[in-house]
Amino acid sequence: MSIDKAYNNWAEQYDSNLNKTRDLDQKATIETLEKYNFENVLELGCGTEKNTQWLLNKASKIIGLDFSDEMLNKAKEKISSENVIFQKADLTKNWDVENGFADLITSSLTLEHIEDLNHIFRQANLKMKNEGIFFISELHPFKQYSGSKAKYETEDGIHELEVYTHHISEYMEKANQNGFSLIELNEWFDEDNKELSRLISFVFKK
């Protein structure tokens, strides 16, 4: 099944099912970004707005891009603010956002579905102001090596989504090639497992 269709199916239960990755990402997002100031935010793969509401406390304008109608519908049900635009977009194409718009770009749990990281960093550079920051939070590649991948369950069974493994060196290389430098790297663990990190997060600066 295509990734957008899978998320259309997952959308109804995305916010409510047991999902340690989703919950840890929210913690990682808040703990990382609370110390930064930002006004214009571009959220890649905004989903059901899990992080948008918190970002809105600090931002004056947010554009959330996602290609799943049903994930976007959930987001729109929950946030109606003139400061937030939820826009249907495929991140593997060119992003229909004004160049130099963002001083913060965020991407949570989305890049594992995208094969070509170079395209993402190239577009991010175009859409970002100088000195802007790019926050990425993803399932840790070590966790992927151990077999973890995005999945949801229905009465028909467990549905695993199509994913790509991006090694840490690949994030670094593609970021550097597109004008970004690393300013933070963190690993995030479950409370009951301090041996295998669930998430990795990066903050890059343009």
Ligand SMILES: C[S@@+](CC[C@H](N)C(=O)[O-])C[C@H]1O[C@@H](n2cnc3c(N)ncnc32)[C@H](O)[C@@H]1O
């Ligand atoms: C695991 S969800 C994460 C949603 C949200 N960022 C969060 O942390 O809860 C991944 C999201 O990425 C979106 N996505 C995946 N590939 C995409 C693509 N090529 N273009 C746009 N959105 C994409 C999916 O539709 C989904 O909403």
